Amino acid sequence: MNYYELKFTYESPIEATIISDVLASELGEIGFESFTENEDGLQAYISDQLYNVKKLVDKLKEFPLENVTIHYSEQFIESKDWNEEWEKNYFKPIRIGNECIIRASFHEPEPGYTYNIIIDPKMAFGTGNHETTFLMISEMLKLDLEGKDLLDMGCGTAVLAILAKMKKANKVVGIDIDEWAYNNALENIRLNNTEDIQVVLGGAEQIPAFGQFDIVFANINRNILLNDIRHYTSCMKPGALLFMSGFYTQDIPAIEEECKRNGLNFISHTEKNNWVAVKTQKQ
Numbered sequence: 345m346n347y348y349e350l351k352f353t354y355e356s357p358i359e360a361t362i363i364s365d366v367l368a369s370e371l372g373e374i375g376f377e378s379f380t381e382n383e384d385g386l387q388a389y390i391s392d393q394l395y396n397v398k399k400l401v402d403k404l405k406e407f408p409l410e411n412v413t414i415h416y417s418e419q420f421i422e423s424k425d426w427n428e429e430w431e432k433n434y435f436k437p438i439r440i441g442n443e444c445i446i447r448a449s450f451h452e453p454e455p456g457y458t459y460n461i462i463i464d465p466k467m468a469f470g471t472g473n474h475e476t477t478f479l480m481i482s483e484m485l486k487l488d489l490e491g492k493d494l495l496d497m498g499c500g501t502a503v504l505a506i507l508a509k510m511k512k513a514n515k516v517v518g519i520d521i522d523e524w525a526y527n528n529a530l531e532n533i534r535l536n537n538t539e540d541i542q543v544v545l546g547g548a549e550q551i552p553a554f555g556q557f558d559i560v561f562a563n564i565n566r567n568i569l570l571n572d573i574r575h576y577t578s579c580m581k582p583g584a585l586l587f588m589s590g591f592y593t594q595d596i597p598a599i600e601e602e603c604k605r606n607g608l609n610f611i612s613h614t615e616k617n618n619w620v621a622v623k624t625q626k627q
């Protein structure tokens with residue numbers, strides 16, 4: 345998949361980090377899926393298929409904070425360039441406590457971790473560099489997955505599915521709508537010798553083919569989650585857990601309301617840099 349990288353800068357008396365948080369949330373609603381904050385503003389990425397200049401201009405016109413002028417520039421990034429850029433500049437080994445390390449095959453092995461995950465970083469998400477992946481991995485590390493059936497929606501690199509298999513989960517299914525992610529998931533599953541993970545290209549319509557699950561992880565974004573929570577709950581056994589991430593603290597009320605509508609109890613949430621992971625349970 346090709347991407348557009350948009351660089352946003354601001355003229356405003358308000359702190360740039362505050363504007364960036366609000367802007368990222370607004371951009372998430374029109375399909376932007378990954379964000380990097382810096383001192384001057386925000387870099388945001390969107391697939392070329394979803395990029396719509398009119399929607400962007402409308403969003404900026406309706407920006408909810410006053411006294412903010414937003415400037416932006418855009419750059420088209422082909423998948424291949426994006427990957428090389430990512431490999432060279434961004435992907436450093438990620439350590440989650442003393443238990444789990446995520447590294448690329450080009451990093452030196454580091455002994456002493458219970459879970460040693462190798463990811464070939466062909467895409468922005470799922471290396472553990474992003475707060476939401478970090479939060480979801482941290483949640484998964486707390487669970488006893490032995491013999492459990494687990495669904496990883498929006499599996500990306502399949503990092504969560506791979507960790508689930510390493511933690512002795514039984515049936516593990518990863519689903520992703522992006523062909524690039526699907527192929528990368530297959531590659532990473534091979535690299536980690538966790539071949540009995542099933543990976544499927546598609547969205548929530550694919551879920552019913554795989555029966556019922558004890559645990560669902562979905563790290564996507566606010567709007568897709570709001571739309572698909574009902575599909576996730578339909579494949580969950582009574583008492584099953586649903587972990588979701590890919591949204592901000594200010595989105596929690598909307599997510600919680602949709603959970604309630606679908607018979608899910610909110611158990612807890614964790615936060616990192618205003619990103620959130622929530623833990624819910626089917627009644």
Ligand SMILES: C[S@@+](CC[C@H](N)C(=O)[O-])C[C@H]1O[C@@H](n2cnc3c(N)ncnc32)[C@H](O)[C@@H]1O
Pocket residue numbers: 469470471472476477480497498499500501502503504519520521522525546547548563564568590
């Ligand atoms: C934030 S990444 C998460 C990747 C990985 N699970 C992680 O935790 O790092 C979100 C992934 O969801 C996928 N995605 C977006 N919309 C989707 C949908 N409707 N159904 C399934 N996957 C979707 C994207 O292609 C992307 O790979």
